[in-house]
Amino acid sequence: xxxxxxxxxxxxxxxxxxxxxxxxxxxxxxxxxxxxxxxxxxxxxxxxxxxxxxxxxxxxxxxxxxxxxxxxxxxxxxxxxxxxxxxxxxxxxxxxxxxxxxxxxxxxxxxx
Amino acid sequence: xxxxxxxxxxxxxxxxxxxxxxxxxxxxxxxxxxxxxxxxxxxxxxxxxxxxxxxxxxxxxxxxxxxxxxxxxxxxxxxxxxxxxxxxxxxxxxxxxxxxxxxxxxxxxxxxx
Numbered sequence: 001x002x003x004x005x006x007x008x009x010x011x012x013x014x015x016x017x018x019x020x021x022x023x024x025x026x027x028x029x030x031x032x033x034x035x036x037x038x039x040x041x042x043x044x045x046x047x048x049x050x051x052x053x054x055x056x057x058x059x060x061x062x063x064x065x066x067x068x069x070x071x072x073x074x075x076x077x078x079x080x081x082x083x084x085x086x087x088x089x090x091x092x093x094x095x096x097x098x099x100x101x102x103x104x105x106x107x108x109x110x111x112x
Numbered sequence: 113x114x115x116x117x118x119x120x121x122x123x124x125x126x127x128x129x130x131x132x133x134x135x136x137x138x139x140x141x142x143x144x145x146x147x148x149x150x151x152x153x154x155x156x157x158x159x160x161x162x163x164x165x166x167x168x169x170x171x172x173x174x175x176x177x178x179x180x181x182x183x184x185x186x187x188x189x190x191x192x193x194x195x196x197x198x199x200x201x202x203x204x205x206x207x208x209x210x211x212x213x214x215x216x217x218x219x220x221x222x223x224x225x
Contacts, residue, residue, distance in 0.1 A: 004154075033212030045155070045203065045216035052212075091154045098168055099145065100214060102154030 002027045004103035006092055012109045013082045020067075021077045021106045023092030029053075032096040034068065036077045039105070040088040048090070051075065084110050116217035118204050124223045125194055132190045133220045137206030144187050145214055146179055147203040155203055161187060162209055194224045 003026045013019035025034070036048040051059045051068050059066050063083075067076045075094070079086055087110045093100040117136045125131050137144045143162050147155035158177065159169045163184040172178070176194075181187040191198055201221050205214035 035213060037216075044218040045205075047213050047215065050213050093154070095212060097209075097212075098160055099157040099171075100155075101157070104152070105154050 002101040006103035006106050008106045010107045014111050018080045021090050023075045025073050025094045029096045034075045035093045037091045038088045082110050118217040118220050122221045130192045132188050135204030136186045141206035142209050143207045145205040146189050149201040196224045199224045
């Protein structure tokens with residue numbers, strides 16, 4: 001069974017600074033994707049970034065980038081130049097065809 | 113494209129009643145997923161469809177839960193004989209087969225009193 005561990009229940013970052021959210025997972029799949037989703041308070045889940053497990057190159061999407069270590073089954077999210085609008089719950093979610101397995105999330109606060 | 117929509121957005125029901133939720137996916141997406149999210153947790157996968165075929169339903173929480181997607185477009189999730197423990201946010205997502213990313217709707221918040 002797939003499991004996902006997000007070891008930081010809460011994180012805080014100063015506006016314009018950089019923060020890294022951690023995620024480790026366990027899977028028996030050989031071909032899978034990994035995602036980070038953002039869920040602002042009382043709003044819907046938004047896809048932040050995706051990574052295909054077969055790709056060695058780390059994905060980047062504007063201020064968001066990942067550090068994917070396949071052997072270690074680690075998939076961290078780095079947010080650069082943090083903005084007030086980045087405040088949200090962040091969920092790590094690996095998955096193969098059919099379903100995603102979500103971690104418990106990390107609540108990110110951004111201080112002005 | 114209006115994204116994934118879910119109705120109703122909120123539902124309050126009494127224990128023992130049946131409830132049905134509807135999800136309309138992004139129009140060109142052939143896969144549709146249902147998740148449940150309880151307070152302080154990440155979404156928990158329930159079931160998914162490719163077109164009208166339900167490809168995975170073993171994760172449905174009990175036999176009180178059922179889902180349909182009769183014409184391969186919208187889907188419904190029904191909970192029979194609701195219990196207080198069913199109170200949660202029910203999320204729907206859609207995707208294209210072969211594309212891993214799923215796009216989520218706003219959810220239906222169920223409160224069972």
